[in-house]
Amino acid sequence: MTAFRLPDGGRIDRSQKLRFHFDGRPLEGYQGDTLASALLANDVFLVGRSFKYHRPRGVMSAGAEETNALVAVGEGGRLDTNSRATMVELYDGLVAQSLNRWPSLGFDVSAINGWLAPFLVAGFYYKTFMWPRRLWQSLYEPAIRRDLLVVGGGRSGLREALAAARTGARVVLCDEQSESPATTSTELSALPNAVVLARTTVFGYYDDNFLCAVESDARRQRRLWHFRAKRVVLATGAHERPLVFGGNDRPGVMLASAVDTYLRRYAVAPGKRVVVFTNNDGGHQRAKTFRELGIEVAAVIDSREGPVITRTLGGRRVEAVEVGGARIACDLVAMAGGWSPVVHLYSQAQGKLRWDEKKLCFVPDTCRQRVRVVGRANGEFPDHGIEPLWEVNADKAFVDFQSDVVARDVHLAAQEGFASVEHFKRYTTTGMSTDQGKTSNINALAILAGATGRSIAETGTTTFRPPYTPVAYGVLAGRDLGDFLEPIRVTPIHDWHAAHGAVFENVGQWKRPWYYGPQMHAAVQREAKAARTALGVLDASTLGKIDIQGRDAGRFLDRVYTGTFSNLAVGKARYGLMCREDGMIFDDGVTTRLAENHFHMTTTTGGAARVLDWLEEYLQTEWPELEVYCTTVTEQWATVAVAGPKARELMAEIAPGLEDLAFMTYREGRVAGLDARVFRISFTGELSYEINVPGDQGLALWQAVIDAGTKHGIAPYGTETMHLLRAEKGFIIVGQETDGTVTPYDLGLDWAVAKQKDFVGRRSLTRPDTRRADRKQLVGLLPADPREVLPEGAQLTEVDVALPRGHGSRPVPMVGHVTSSYMSPNLGRSFALALVRSGRSRIGTELYVPLEGRAAKVRLAAPVFIK
Amino acid sequence: MLLIRCPWCGPRDETEFRCGGEAHVARPPDPQALDDAAWAEYVFIRSNPKGWFRERWVHAAGCRRWFNAERHTVTHEIRRTYSKE
Numbered sequence: 005m006t007a008f009r010l011p012d013g014g015r016i017d018r019s020q021k022l023r024f025h026f027d028g029r030p031l032e033g034y035q036g037d038t039l040a041s042a043l044l045a046n047d048v049f050l051v052g053r054s055f056k057y058h059r060p061r062g063v064m065s066a067g068a069e070e071t072n073a074l075v076a077v078g079e080g081g082r083l084d085t086n087s088r089a090t091m092v093e094l095y096d097g098l099v100a101q102s103l104n105r106w107p108s109l110g111f112d113v114s115a116i117n118g119w120l121a122p123f124l125v126a127g128f129y130y131k132t133f134m135w136p137r138r139l140w141q142s143l144y145e146p147a148i149r150r151d152l153l154v155v156g157g158g159r160s161g162l163r164e165a166l167a168a169a170r171t172g173a174r175v176v177l178c179d180e181q182s183e184s185p186a187t188t189s190t191e192l193s194a195l196p197n198a199v200v201l202a203r204t205t206v207f208g209y210y211d212d213n214f215l216c217a218v219e220s221d222a223r224r225q226r227r228l229w230h231f232r233a234k235r236v237v238l239a240t241g242a243h244e245r246p247l248v249f250g251g252n253d254r255p256g257v258m259l260a261s262a263v264d265t266y267l268r269r270y271a272v273a274p275g276k277r278v279v280v281f282t283n284n285d286g287g288h289q290r291a292k293t294f295r296e297l298g299i300e301v302a303a304v305i306d307s308r309e310g311p312v313i314t315r316t317l318g319g320r321r322v323e324a325v326e327v328g329g330a331r332i333a334c335d336l337v338a339m340a341g342g343w344s345p346v347v348h349l350y351s352q353a354q355g356k357l358r359w360d361e362k363k364l365c366f367v368p369d370t371c372r373q374r375v376r377v378v379g380r381a382n383g384e385f386p387d388h389g390i391e392p393l394w395e396v397n398a399d400k401a402f403v404d405f406q407s408d409v410v411a412r413d414v415h416l417a418a419q420e421g422f423a424s425v426e427h428f429k430r431y432t433t434t435g436m437s438t439d440q441g442k443t444s445n446i447n448a449l450a451i452l453a454g455a456t457g458r459s460i461a462e463t464g465t466t467t468f469r470p471p472y473t474p475v476a477y478g479v480l481a482g483r484d485l486g487d488f489l490e491p492i493r494v495t496p497i498h499d500w501h502a503a504h505g506a507v508f509e510n511v512g513q514w515k516r517p518w519y520y521g522p523q524m525h526a527a528v529q530r531e532a533k534a535a536r537t538a539l540g541v542l543d544a545s546t547l548g549k550i551d552i553q554g555r556d557a558g559r560f561l562d563r564v565y566t567g568t569f570s571n572l573a574v575g576k577a578r579y580g581l582m583c584r585e586d587g588m589i590f591d592d593g594v595t596t597r598l599a600e601n602h603f604h605m606t607t608t609t610g611g612a613a614r615v616l617d618w619l620e621e622y623l624q625t626e627w628p629e630l631e632v633y634c635t636t637v638t639e640q641w642a643t644v645a646v647a648g649p650k651a652r653e654l655m656a657e658i659a660p661g662l663e664d665l666a667f668m669t670y671r672e673g674r675v676a677g678l679d680a681r682v683f684r685i686s687f688t689g690e691l692s693y694e695i696n697v698p699g700d701q702g703l704a705l706w707q708a709v710i711d712a713g714t715k716h717g718i719a720p721y722g723t724e725t726m727h728l729l730r731a732e733k734g735f736i737i738v739g740q741e742t743d744g745t746v747t748p749y750d751l752g753l754d755w756a757v758a759k760q761k762d763f764v765g766r767r768s769l770t771r772p773d774t775r776r777a778d779r780k781q782l783v784g785l786l787p788a789d790p791r792e793v794l795p796e797g798a799q800l801t802e803v804d805v806a807l808p809r810g811h812g813s814r815p816v817p818m819v820g821h822v823t824s825s826y827m828s829p830n831l832g833r834s835f836a837l838a839l840v841r842s843g844r845s846r847i848g849t850e851l852y853v854p855l856e857g858r859a860a861k862v863r864l865a866a867p868v869f870i871k
Numbered sequence: 872m873l874l875i876r877c878p879w880c881g882p883r884d885e886t887e888f889r890c891g892g893e894a895h896v897a898r899p900p901d902p903q904a905l906d907d908a909a910w911a912e913y914v915f916i917r918s919n920p921k922g923w924f925r926e927r928w929v930h931a932a933g934c935r936r937w938f939n940a941e942r943h944t945v946t947h948e949i950r951r952t953y954s955k956e
């Protein structure tokens with residue numbers, strides 16, 4: 005027993021005993037402990053194995069900079085990995101386990117890596133790196149705008165918060181600890197315009213004073229905060245640096261400031277006999293404190309005065325140190341290597357740093373954001389006569405404990421030419437672990453500077469990036485999971501579909517009936533047959549609808565569609581294609597002229613918002629002289645499409661007089677007693693009417709159609725059948741037959757492209773690349789086996805090969821891919837659409853579709869299967 | 872996250888906006904008059920300076936209006952937003 009709880013003192017509540025488990029072992033601590041202080045009080049020193057060499061590691065610090073004591077807290081679905089034991093508040097029933105050890109901490113098989121150490125030098129990272137991760141729950145995500153955000157609740161932070169709050173400014177102060185001068189200030193808590201958030205780590209400082217923080221309660225329930233502050237004050241303090249000497253990673257070697265914190269805040273003595281190792285006066289002051297608290301100080305080794313510690317001795321716990329050939333027995337080594345201001349957030353804010361030659365640390369210099377750094381974070385501490393001791397020439401002298409980088413790795417990297425600090429960091433992995441090198445960066449940089457014969461200021465430092473400490477993905481995701489991930493849009497007829505066995509498909513944010521179940525193949529065959537032989541009905545309400553009005557509406561449509569619309573007669577409809585300026589198709593739909601200056605545009609379901617944005621962009625930025633108004637009316641109209649040979653009979657019954665509407669025309673009238681717009685347009689190739697009624701009457705219309713259609717054998721059909729029916733006719737779907745690299749000519753849609761007018765994308769259609777004869781073109785495919793339904797996305801080859809298995813297969817040129825594929829009840833066989841290099845000239849020839857263990861033979865055909 | 876000053880709505884979070892790339896690249900009035908190289912220059916080529924850059928933004932989740940911004944591509948500072956030159 006070497007570490008122990010002091011009989012009195014500390015800011016712990018000895019009346020409240022807390023039970024917890026560490027690696028399955030039941031232990032006890034007090035209210036006010038951290039997991040680290042409670043473990044030390046129980047003389048548990050070994051808390052982890054190092055990542056690369058699996059060396060035993062103990063608690064080194066008492067704060068957020070902890071590099072060794074990584075633990076997983078909780079169990080099952082609430083397991084929270086990558087926590088630092090120094091930041092985990094103890095609570096009754098806490099369960100924690102050490103990370104990176106197998107089969108147990110005491111006996112670690114991988115410690116054999118330690119013997120192989122000479123082979124595991126810099127560059128190891130590139131081969132092996134994996135961290136466990138886990139989703140975590142959080143509550144909700146508040147956002148708050150404030151005059152002043154103070155980060156850090158120490159004396160400097162409290163002073164700044166009080167000064168601002170007294171003037172009436174709205175102030176938030178965040179501190180990562182459960183307790184700080186700010187949380188105990190009665191004056192601050194009495195001010196209604198000041199908010200103090202304890203256990204709150206500000207982890208990111210982004211543009212325009214936008215900062216993010218994670219607040220935790222005592223039992224680690226967390227939530228995310230967003231701040232937009234007029235001014236920010238960083239009072240983040242400073243981290244003490246370890247010294248680099250042989251075996252400086254052995255459990256029992258700690259930062260002197262941490263020993264002090266354990267003694268005074270937690271009343272825990274991490275050892276009975278301490279050796280202090282320092283390069284400044286601060287070490288001597290610590291030694292004095294330790295003595296006063298009853299700890300025996302075996303020696304103070306001051307590098308400025310003589311010999312240094314070359315290495316530590318011991319097994320899983322330090323037992324002695326070697327100084328100039330002599331051994332000094334001890335069970336604790338306290339390192340006082342100088343201080344580094346916590347400039348991480350300042351650096352994230354794009355603040356520049358300056359090397360302070362006297363205090364041997366980087367301090368804030370200038371920043372364009374409205375931020376001020378105060379107190380120790382600003383380098384406001386005495387220099388203590390510090391003199392550089394960046395490394396003691398020895399084996400196993402660790403620089404970055406978490407990445408297992410030793411001083412010799414740094415020298416090796418310098419020898420190999422990694423002189424740039426950014427290259428050096430990536431090659432050696434220094435500072436790239438979850439602690440982001442809080443205790444290692446400066447030592448590594450100084451050693452690199454020495455090895456390359458430059459000053460530290462010349463060598464420069466790497467940029468700190470968010471997050472300051474690891475943030476669980478669950479905290480960021482918050483409640484945006486499952487049904488809350490994205491808005492869900494449903495049509496007015498949705499409940500009917502659900503009640504009639506529809507299986508839904510997501511199309512953008514919309515839920516569309518995919519097929520009316522239970523079994524997909526049977527449903528689609530039944531639905532498709534009904535639509536071709538009798539009557540089918542589709543809920544087409546999700547189709548994008550844009551109302552276009554204005555004096556120049558016709559001229560405008562001429563510019564955005566490949567076809568001409570200004571000459572369309574009132575009451576007529578026309579199919580249109582839209583291209584981007586590069587000539588590639590990006591949407592299609594039918595647009596109808598309702599009146600001289602009034603058009604009804606339809607878009608694809610998924611493209612509605614995109615198209616509206618695009619129309620607006622051209623109107624506002626390129627053609628502001630046009631008088632055109634575009635309004636989305638997608639949800640204002642419910643659309644019911646009836647299709648099939650019996651459609652005319654149905655319409656005659658529910659909309660007398662409208663059944664004789666000519667193809668591609670439109671009329672207003674009454675359908676089933678409802679005011680409606682009826683369009684005689686067809687996406688199935690069958691006789692078809694698209695009936696639009698105001699959204700809230702969609703269900704009434706649908707029900708009327710179903711009731712009147714029952715005697716005709718009406719079948720509601722879903723998107724799968726719709727896709728099948730249109731593919732039988734060779735009609736394309738944007739996003740299925742197109743992928744942003746397909747022109748109208750590639751699809752054989754020359755008839756939809758006007759020759760005599762300009763439109764967006766026209767000039768690109770005569771570029772050399774878009775005129776190539778060997779572009780991929782739309783064709784039909786008929787598999788040699790009529791039962792073979794090809795996988796969509798499958799590649800086409802000229803040779804009879806199966807899909808490659810594993811490595812080493814010879815590459816085979818691919819000449820195209822399957823875009824749509826179905827089993828058609830109307831054709832009595834399977835068929836597909838495909839984009840194939842020079843496809844139109846290959847019609848009648850055969851190609852192969854490589855599949856698992858075989859290839860399917862297909863014959864190329866014109867992409868129209870039902871005339 | 873940037874704080875962007877919409878000329879009509881005032882300062883709003885970046886998530887309400889969408890960036891539309893380099894500003895002041897007008898669509899040629901007669902595309903057919905351009906040779907392939909000149910047309911490709913308009914369609915595909917944009918400048919990518921390290922420093923001040925004039926770019927187009929739209930207040931997509933707000934007033935839906937387009938405007939221009941002068942943004943520094945290194946510091947991300949926006950020193951001006953404007954609706955007309």
Ligand SMILES: [Zn+2]
Pocket residue numbers: 877878879880881930933934935936
């Ligand atoms: Zn706006």
